[in-house]
Amino acid sequence: MDQRIDIQICLGSSCFARGNKRLVKVIEQYLNEQNLRHLVHFHGAHCFSSCEKGPLVKIDGKEYHQLTEDKILAILNGIFGKDAPDF
Numbered sequence: 001m002d003q004r005i006d007i008q009i010c011l012g013s014s015c016f017a018r019g020n021k022r023l024v025k026v027i028e029q030y031l032n033e034q035n036l037r038h039l040v041h042f043h044g045a046h047c048f049s050s051c052e053k054g055p056l057v058k059i060d061g062k063e064y065h066q067l068t069e070d071k072i073l074a075i076l077n078g079i080f081g082k083d084a085p086d087f
């Protein structure tokens with residue numbers, strides 16, 4: 001079974017234009033810097049039909065709305081912070 005955390009970033013045109021273009025890189029960089037890549041399945045997704053709440057990211061089925069760089073980093077820290085594996 002795939003135990004990895006599923007992170008889908010909406011790459012629909014609305015989310016993409018309003019910030020996800022940048023957030024793809026922010027998330028990539030975070031996962032790389034924290035050595036988390038093997039714990040995560042990070043991939044792009046089509047429009048979730050929640051454009052008015054975008055830009056958004058879905059993590060293990062939960063949508064996170066109106067994201068900014070600071071907000072997504074805080075969310076990722078919340079998920080990985082304490083339990084991040086020690087290398």
Ligand code: FES
Binds near residue numbers: 012013047054
């Ligand atoms: S473009 Fe992201 S929800 Fe529609």
